[in-house]
Amino acid sequence: MVLGSLFIGRYPLTFADVFQVLGYKLGLPNMTVPEAVHINVAWDIRLPRAILGAMVGASLAASGASLQGLFRNPLVSSGILGVSSGAGFGASLAIILFDNRTFYVYLFAFVFSILAVALAYIIGLHYKTTPTIMLVLGGVIVSSIFSSLISLLKYIADPYEQLPSIVFWLMGSLATARFKDILISAIPMIAGMAGLTAMRWRINILSMGDDEAQALGVNVLFAKGLAIFFSTLATAGAVCVSGVIGWVGLVIPHIGRMLVGNDNIVLIPTSLSLGACYLVLVDNLARTLTGAEIPLGILTSLIGAPFFIYLLKRTKGRGW
Amino acid sequence: MALIEMEKATFAYDTLPVFKDIDLQVKEGEIFCLFGPNGCGKSTLIYCLLGISRLKSGSVRLCGKDINKMKREEIARVLAYIPQLHEKPFPFKVIDVVLMGRASHTGFFATPRASDLAVAEEALERVGMLKYKDRPYTQISGGETQLVLVARALAQKTPVLVMDEPTSHLDFRNELMFLETVARLVEETKISVIMATHFPNHAFYFETSNTKTKIALMNNQQFTVQGSPSEVLNEENMLNTFNIKSAVVTFPWESGHVKQIVPLKTL
Known part of the structure; x- marks a missing residue:
């Protein structure tokens, strides 16, 4: 999938071109030096974007599957505890305070998404009865607080420079991805995914x-x-570089459930790879469908939502 | 030594007292029935035994060890729990559900090994459910579900099974099948059972099937009477506990006698 997406895009590259670039960059012997624009397109733009897309998709899908198990509810998604709205607020704040400097946007998005979940968790812990429902309520409360704060920031933002940046960030995109972004966000994403994969059988038991x-x-x-x-x-690492990308964390685990069943021992690895494939695929569509790029978050929902309706129809009466 | 010893156990929700100064002992190969009116605290008592709720005062000792000094997985290696009503969150396969009984024998980040699978299959075999092992457990009946949960408890390899009204949602045949399975397990494996129940005849059933059976009558925050079913389940005790008129009847069956208590009239 990742390799395939190197060929797709508005700048045409042949198989030989891509192979030449990869070979050159990986230090294979006997390679002629490729054209600079080919290196730029394949190595500096398309490859990091595809890798990042795969990691973001995998992270969102894995955490969605895990949280569905944890909350014993297949309608839960990775954003249930307020991660996305926290990240959105952090990013908007950074765009206004630091003039849209990428590093600060990532940092603020990451910090505030963690903060949002921590807050939801504390609200959930406060009441000792039926803590699962309380956690969900905590997530709803925190999400709505941060959504209002995002609106407030939009209202006070400079309408020519900052407001469009905020709006674009909230739509989700991998367009800014470079190798250094991967390095920053890969650490939390990989740590989160590895942790979830390691404890995946415990998630079965928690769902009891x-x-x-x-x-x-x-x-x-x-x-x-x-x-x-x-x-x-995992989710915070993903949304801080990609913005808010909906539906992956909800729909991908469901496709996994239909393919391999509900045992998290197989479901979580399956969701990881399905999520990675789905997001790379959708990102390729986002880049190529129209002349100007369509924000990724819009496409994931546009494709995900009808599919979800179809799934709901199919699984009706099957005991969910 | 008793497997389970509860001494002067007292529990209250905030200021609302549930039970006071209860003493209880369960020995190997014994079925201990808890019997009493709705809301008398049977389930709470069971939660205190499992360490899910904490006693206000008094002590619980499992195999001689203070429950407050035991980790969750240590408790789960002594007591296995079969709930009254199990909600099925996802259509897991039967075998996956039984495998969960191995959690206390596996590391936190581990997945079940081949040996755990063998234990789970053996447990399913014991309750006669092995043929369903690859079925989604949302597609089996209530009685079969209860047997799968017994298999999950057996997979925990504990000396004691704890059941909270395990037959309350089962039909006539499934209820009997459940009781037969439990009696057979106790006889074959010398496992002990603690069972909260609303059916006094369950205790008589175990007694007539020659299982060591004790029953405690729980009422007004106390065990009012404790002893063998024949000692405890009589007209006077039913009158005092439930304010009903009842009669104990015996009738010959196979080579022996079957005893039942029949409720006649509320007073």
Whole structure:
């Protein structure tokens, strides 16, 4: 998928061109020096974008699948605890305060998305009864607070420079991706995905409900906290570079459930790879469908939503 | 030594007292029935035994060890729990559900090994459900679900099973099948059972099938009577506990006698 997307785009590259660039960059012997514009397009623009797309898609899908298990509800997605709105607020704030400097946008988006989940978690912990519902409520509360704050920032932002940047960021895009972005955001994404993959069987057990999971010998408070921590790391790492990309965390795990069943031992790795493929695919569409690029977040929802309606129709009455 | 010992156990929700000064002992190969009116605190008592709720005062010892000093997985290696009503969040396969019983024997970041799978399959075999192992457990009946949960508990390899009204959602045949399975398990494996129930005849059933059976009558925050089913389940105790008129009947069946208590009239 990643390799394939090197060929796709408005600047035509032949198979030989791409091969030449890859070979040259990977230091293979006997390679002629490719044209500079070919290097630029294939290596500096398309490759990092495809890699980042794959990682973002995988992160969102894996954390979506995990949270669905944790909350015992297949309608949960990676944004349930307020990650996305926190990130949106952080990014908007950075755009206004620091004049849209990429590093600060990432940093603020990341910090505020973590903060949003922490807040939702604290609200959820405060009430000791039915903590799952309280966590969801906490997420709803935090999301709405940050959404209002985003609106406030939009209102006070400079309408010619800052407002468009905010709006574009919120639509989600991989357009700014360069190799250094991958390096920054890969750490939390990989850590989160690795953690979720490692504890994926515990997520099965947590989905039995708090009391049963405890009786089965799981320290629920610790296991739940850790699962939320890992999925937040993965999602925050993803949204801070890509902006808000909807539906991947909801729909991809469902496709996985239909393909391999509900056992998280296989479901989470499956979601990882499906999410990666889906986002690279959609990003290629976003780059090529029209002359100007369509923001990625719009396309994922436009494709994801009808598909989800179809899925709901198909799974109706199957005990979900 | 008793497997489970509860001493002077007292529990209250904030200021609302649930039970006071309860003593309880369960030995190997014994079925201990908890019987009492709705809301008398049977489920709470079970949650305290499992360490999910904490006693206000008194102590619980599992295999001689204070429950407050035990980790979750240590408790789960002594007590396995079969809930009253299990909500099925996802259509897991039967075998995946039974495998979850191995959690207390596996590391936090581990997945079940081949040996765990063998234990799970053996447990399914014991309850006669092995043929369903690859079925989604949303597509089996309530009675079969309850047996799968017994298999999950057996996969925990504990000396004690704890059940909270395990037959309350089962039909006539499934209820009997469940009781037969439990009696057979106790006989074959010398496992002990603690069972909260609303059906006094369950205790009689175990007694007549020659299982060591004890029953405790729980009412007004206390165990009012404790003993064998024949000692405890009589007309006087039913009158005091439920304010009903009842009769104990015996009738010959196969080579022995079957005893039942029949409720006649509320007073």
